[in-house]
Amino acid sequence: DAGVIQSPRHEVTEMGQExxxxxxxxxxxNSLFWYxxxxxxxxxxxxxxxxxxPIDDSGMPxxxxxxxxxxxxxxxxxxxxxxxxxxxxxxxxxxxxxPTSGGAYNEQxxxxxxxxxxx
Amino acid sequence: EDxxxxxxxxxxxxxxxxxxxxxxxxxxxxxxxxxYKQEKKAPTFLFMLTSSGIEKKSGRLSSILDKKELxxxxxxxxxxxxxxxxxxxxxxxxxxxxxxxxxxxxxxxxP
Numbered sequence: 001d002a003g004v005i006q007s008p009r010h011e012v013t014e015m016g017q018e019x020x021x022x023x024x025x026x027x028x029x030n031s032l033f034w035y036x037x038x039x040x041x042x043x044x045x046x047x048x049x050x051x052x053x054p055i056d057d058s059g060m061p062x063x064x065x066x067x068x069x070x071x072x073x074x075x076x077x078x079x080x081x082x083x084x085x086x087x088x089x090x091x092x093x094x095x096x097x098x099p100t101s102g103g104a105y106n107e108q109x110x111x112x113x114x115x116x117x118x119x
Numbered sequence: 120e121d122x123x124x125x126x127x128x129x130x131x132x133x134x135x136x137x138x139x140x141x142x143x144x145x146x147x148x149x150x151x152x153x154x155y156k157q158e159k160k161a162p163t164f165l166f167m168l169t170s171s172g173i174e175k176k177s178g179r180l181s182s183i184l185d186k187k188e189l190x191x192x193x194x195x196x197x198x199x200x201x202x203x204x205x206x207x208x209x210x211x212x213x214x215x216x217x218x219x220x221x222x223x224x225x226x227x228x229x230p
Contacts, residue, residue: 031216033217033218042220042221042222042223043162043207043220043223044220045217045218045219045220048215048217050215050216055215055217056215056217091161091162095216097216107153107164107167108153108164108218109164110155110161110162110163111161112160112161113160113161
């Protein structure tokens, strides 16, 4: 399995531009999470989906942020318009509600992250 | 409000030392506690703990959970420079599977 796939890996944009981050979860996982990590605030959960349905978006900082999961294998996080304070590493993670053969469930597997810089 | 608190926030040791990282939590609906290691990239999974008093071990790393006192520790013996990383503790909500992360402990192991 390729693991969680995120694109792009790096994004540099100017203030006011729209940014779209993409995530492909691990096949068979039914929960998907978007996180943001900064030095100041650490790792913050922005939103998560279960079975493609948004369950909790209370971490989404403001209306400029939106996320979608049109199917089980793809999700996007969009920022429009972007601002310099949005600069961070954005991680996508996925997990399964069902126990694995090793007995673990709810272990989240993280993608490599997208480093976003807004100038 | 659910929260996870790690201590210390940062730690500098020398190779060969033993370190203990702490994680305490207040979570309404506890399912499990997870430890992750984060180097330069994404967090990678170390341990998942669900039962009190049962130590999980992987090489020089070990962890244990106390569900009565609501804390966990992560021990690293005979530290190496490759252990330098941020160690994240997270608690999984039993209803949602949502992870609540602590601030992390930044460990630096000097040669």
